[in-house]
Amino acid sequence: MKKISILFAMLVAVISLNSCKEDTYPRFDTPTEFELNTPALAEEYYELTPEGTVNLTWSQPDYGYAAAATYAVQVSLTEDFAEFKELGSTYQLCDAHVKASEIAEAICVLRGIEKEDDYTEEDARALYIRIRAFIDGIEGSEIISNVIVLKQVKEYCAIQSAGYIYLIGNVGGWVGPDAANAEALAGWRLFESDNAIGSKIYSGVFDMPAGEVIFRFYTELTGWDGGASVGLQVEDNPVDVTLVDGAAKEQLVAPGKGSIRIPEWEGGAMKIVVNMNDLTVTLEAGGVDTNGKAFIYLVGAPSGWTEPSSVEANAAHYEAWKLYDLEDNGVYTATFDIPAESFMFRFYKELTGWDGGASYGSQVEDAAIDITMTDGVYAGEATDGKGSWNLPGWEGGKVAISVDTKNNKVTFTKK
Structure with a gap:
């Protein structure tokens, strides 16, 4: 009997330890x-006001533990949030001083104001606010708060214009980067996308004559030595760049005067994308100007499964993962370099979060379907949903993608 009691006590102790764990x-x-x-x-x-803030506080969602959640502010002019705007800044604490400039910009957008000339003064209005909480990378963690109202909010014209930088080089006659030359250099600007103002990602398509091409970039017209130059190195000497399969990607330095030099350019259009966030430049022969064109996003393993949300960092990340409707016919196309074992993705029509209703995939259910390529091509059906396409054993390489949203079909072609 004593042995049984001892064994029972030991069993209880083990169970207690496991329970604690x-x-x-x-x-x-x-x-x-x-x-x-x-x-x-x-x-x-x-x-x-541009410098002002609005203080908001909220409770932490009941995740079951003290989770490191991210919070985004959404505003609307109506209580039902039929139309709303999510502000660019996000917060990690439950107490935020929200930039009044972001709120004012959102109100302008909700009023349908696209440029400064469209703005008209109006009386103070009711502004409805709610918070979106989520844990990055965890589906099902998103939750929307209750709605509150600020009864009298007076906005100002806070519409932002697309930023730009300048291309300076022999293709433009080495016109100096001076304020007096702004008109002469207007045609040599690279712009932010109208849909990504503030992203600091600039692009442009330029027709360049055959032969030696030399250029670098300037963020401002402050002269040759004004500190606004962006190049491949600090020293004022050109660096040769070779396009492989019509494309090249190089690291930039700011400030830097080392120009890009392509010794034997074949002539014609060149698309240039400068990302000032990671200081990279991408060159593409025969590129097409995509500014103003509709687009969708590739979301999945190639893009790091970053949440498809409109927060500033995420929106900037997805600038590199856009497919464009170049013919205005509902067919979105792009070519991406997809790493080995990373061929799993779907598409999003907007950056409204995992559960924002903008996903477009292989099926409605949030489960990947395995596909195969025949002679390097896959063609299949698509639908509004969260099912991804997965190609097991993908060895890596470039893939031309076509997404026909009118006929709900996709085509993936290995290049």
């Missing part, structure tokens, strides 16, 4: 409660 392991719960607090001055007059 299980209790200390974080367990994710799909959140159901998330509250945005109404500010004490919600009924007072708010005049938005």
